[in-house]
Amino acid sequence: MIDRYSRQALFPGIGKEGQKKLGNSSVAIIGCGALGTVIATSLVRAGVGKVKIIDRDFIEYHNLQRQVLFDEEDIRNGLPKAIAAERHLKRVNSSVEVEGVVADVNYTNIERLVGNADIILDGLDNFETRFLINDVSLKHKIPWVYGGAISSSGMTMNIIPGKTPCFRCLSSNLTRRGTILTCDTAGVISPAPFIIGSLESVEAMKILVGAKEISCQLVVIDVWKGSFHHFEISPRQDCPACQGKYEFLEGKFGVRTTSLCGQNAVQVLNPGVGELSFKELAARLKVVGEVTYNEFMLNFAIDSQEMVIFPDGRAIVRNTTDESLARGLYAKYVGA
Numbered sequence: 001m002i003d004r005y006s007r008q009a010l011f012p013g014i015g016k017e018g019q020k021k022l023g024n025s026s027v028a029i030i031g032c033g034a035l036g037t038v039i040a041t042s043l044v045r046a047g048v049g050k051v052k053i054i055d056r057d058f059i060e061y062h063n064l065q066r067q068v069l070f071d072e073e074d075i076r077n078g079l080p081k082a083i084a085a086e087r088h089l090k091r092v093n094s095s096v097e098v099e100g101v102v103a104d105v106n107y108t109n110i111e112r113l114v115g116n117a118d119i120i121l122d123g124l125d126n127f128e129t130r131f132l133i134n135d136v137s138l139k140h141k142i143p144w145v146y147g148g149a150i151s152s153s154g155m156t157m158n159i160i161p162g163k164t165p166c167f168r169c170l171s172s173n174l175t176r177r178g179t180i181l182t183c184d185t186a187g188v189i190s191p192a193p194f195i196i197g198s199l200e201s202v203e204a205m206k207i208l209v210g211a212k213e214i215s216c217q218l219v220v221i222d223v224w225k226g227s228f229h230h231f232e233i234s235p236r237q238d239c240p241a242c243q244g245k246y247e248f249l250e251g252k253f254g255v256r257t258t259s260l261c262g263q264n265a266v267q268v269l270n271p272g273v274g275e276l277s278f279k280e281l282a283a284r285l286k287v288v289g290e291v292t293y294n295e296f297m298l299n300f301a302i303d304s305q306e307m308v309i310f311p312d313g314r315a316i317v318r319n320t321t322d323e324s325l326a327r328g329l330y331a332k333y334v335g336a
């Protein structure tokens with residue numbers, strides 16, 4: 001085993017001691033798209049003892065452009081991402097305990113799913129679940145690494161309970177709700193998530209070995225422009241999460257779904273969203289599907305899926321009774 005990690009242990013930041021610490025560590029990766037596959041690959045190859053990969057989706061052809069762990073055979077076999085990732089990574093490093101979990105992470109199951117992980121890595125494509133990770137992190141004092149990538153850009157930041165501002169502190173500056181871009185509407189080129197996923201991996205390694213060089217700045221990159229910036233983030237004085245109010249974990253906010261009996265449709269509620277701008281949403285969605293709207297509702301159709309969206313963020317997803325699928329489509333196209 002020493003031989004397998006000899007080059008990594010030669011690096012002074014890790015060393016033999018650090019290698020041992022990695023081997024005794026456990027990580028939870030939530031979301032296994034472009035970011036998640038890069039992070040999982042790095043950490044399993046690096047010899048982290050336990051790697052849990054949680055994702056709700058199946059693999060589609062348009063994922064292969066950037067999701068490095070998957071191939072065409074996985075699609076032919078109809079494998080969920082978490083299972084395909086587990087199978088590939090077990091072949092890479094059989095000494096690591098790799099566990100793929102197919103699940104839609106929400107406030108009822110996230111604490112159980114994260115379990116006693118030493119760190120949580122963000123491979124997500126939606127804000128709602130990040131707020132949940134943030135609550136779990138602060139409540140159980142588990143560090144996490146936020147990361148997101150879209151188009152040619154991305155950002156990442158370490159969130160260490162008690163030491164750094166949290167994700168709610170950060171996000172009050174980042175987003176205007178209801179106008180969040182998603183990969184399915186804005187597109188993405190692979191080097192953006194590759195770099196952000198790599199930065200998340202190295203921060204995870206540093207936190208796990210107890211390195212001194214742990215930054216709490218927000219890193220923002222644009223691979224097309226070749227830019228790389230660091231920003232100091234200040235804690236928010238009135239941040240509920242920092243004051244021990246875990247509102248997302250209590251299920252107070254966030255997306256909720258209800259299957260509408262006999263209608264073959266699922267209703268999606270998103271109480272935190274505020275007033276949506278149909279004009280902006282329509283401009284994004286018409287790139288990928290058909291959109292019509294008036295002041296009361298917006299109709300969006302893509303492939304066999306149809307969605308009706310209301311100004312308060314509520315949506316009806318038609319032609320399905322699968323609540324998890326409806327949440328996924330909502331996160332993809334409206335942004336949660």
Ligand SMILES: [Zn+2]
Pocket residue numbers: 165166167168169170236239240241242
């Ligand atoms: Zn905070």
